[in-house]
C-alpha cells in the first residue's frame with residue numbers, strides 16, 4: 001500500500017491541496033485542486049496531474065462555505081480517493097515561523113499556540129494558514145500535521161541583512177526582517193545544482209514574481225538577503241501591495257489624512273501595487289495587453305524596482321553567477337524577463353531573446369558571464385519533501401528511544 005502526503009495551502013478565500021504518492025523513494029504528484037470562493041460562491045475542483053478533471057462541485061447560492069466546512073469536504077473527498085493508499089501526514093504552508101521555527105515542525109496544541117502569536121506579524125495570511133491545522137488536529141488527532149514556513153529559509157542571513165536601524169529592544173521584541181517566499185526559494189536552490197552546478201555553489205539571485213513578488217540573494221544554496229522584510233509588503237511593488245514605502249508616508253497618512261491603521265493596511269496590501277498605479281488591474285496579463293498609459297506606468301515601475309533590487313542584491317552577494325525567474329510572471333511573461341535582463345546587461349547578462357521567446361529554460365547566451373534561467377517553482381513539492389523527512393526522522397528517533405529503553409532495561 002503506497003504512502004501518501006497531502007499538502008494544504010490555505011489563503012483567505014481558498015484552500016489549495018496537492019496529493020503526493022511515495023513511489024520508489026520519490027514523491028510523485030497525483031492530484032491537485034482547490035476549494036475556492038470561500039464565504040461567497042464556493043466551488044471545488046480536483047484534477048489529475050495530466051489536467052484531467054477528477055471531480056468538481058459548486059455550492060448553491062446562499063450556502064456559505066467557510067474554511068472549516070471546506071476542510072471537512074476536502075478530508076472526506078481525499079479519504080474516498082485514498083482507498084488503497086496510506087495517508088501518513090499533512091504538510092501545511094504557513095507564512096510565519098518567527099525567529100523560533102527555522103525548520104518545519106510537527107504541530108501539536110502547544111506549537112499551534114506559539115504559531116498563533118505570529119498572527120500580528122502576518123495578519124492577512126497566518127490566521128488562514130492555521131485554521132486547517134486546528135481543524136485537522138480536532139478531526140484526526142492521530143494524523144501528523146507538519147507546518148512548513150515561508151520564513152525559515154532566510155534564517156541563514158547575516159544579522160545586518162535581518163536588522164532595521166531601530167533601538168535594540170524593538171529588535172529583541174521581534175521587529176526585524178524575516179523574509180518570505182522561502183519555500184519557493186528553497187525549491188529553486190534544490191533544483192539549481194542539476195542544471196547549473198557553478199551557480200549552485202556560487203552566487204545567484206532568484207526573482208519570485210507572482211501576485212506576491214520578492215527577490216532573494218542565494219550563496220552556496222543559502223539565503224543571504226532578500227527584498228521582503230518584517231512583513232510580506234516590503235520590497236517590490238506587487239499585484240495589490242505597495243512594496244517599500246518611506247515610513248514617513250505612513251506617518252503622513254495617519255497624521256494628515258487621519259487614516260486609521262485598518263485603512264492604511266487596506267491601502268498598502270490590497271489597493272496599491274500594479275492595481276493602485278494602473279487603476280485597472282493587479283493582473284500582469286491585463287496590464288501588458290492594455291494601451292492605457294497608467295497600465296504602462298505600472299509595468300515600468302515594476303521593472304524599474306526589479307532593476308534597482310538586482311543591483312542591491314548583487315552588491316550584497318559581491319558578484320553574480322546566475323539569475324533565476326520563477327512564479328506566475330517570472331515563468332510566463334517573456335516581455336518582463338526581456339526588460340529585466342536588458343537592464344541587467346551591466347551585471348554581465350548576455351540575453352538570448354530567441355530562447356526567451358521560445359520559452360526555453362536557459363535564456364542567456366552560452367557566452368553570458370551570468371547565466372539566466374526560467375525555473376517553475378514547486379512550493380508544494382518542497383512541503384511534501386519536508387513533511388516526509390520530518391516524519392521519517394521522528395519515526396527513527398522513536399525507534400532509537402525504544403531500542404535505548406529496551407537495552408537499558
Ligand code: ADP
Nearest residue numbers: 209210211212282283284285327328329332333
Ligand atoms: P500567486 O502569488 O498568487 O501564487 P502567481 O505566481 O500565480 O501568483 O502569479 C500571478 C501573476 O502571474 C499575475 O500577475 C498574472 O497576471 C501573472 N501571469 C500569469 N500568466 C501570465 C502570462 N502568460 N503573461 C503575463 N503574466 C502572467
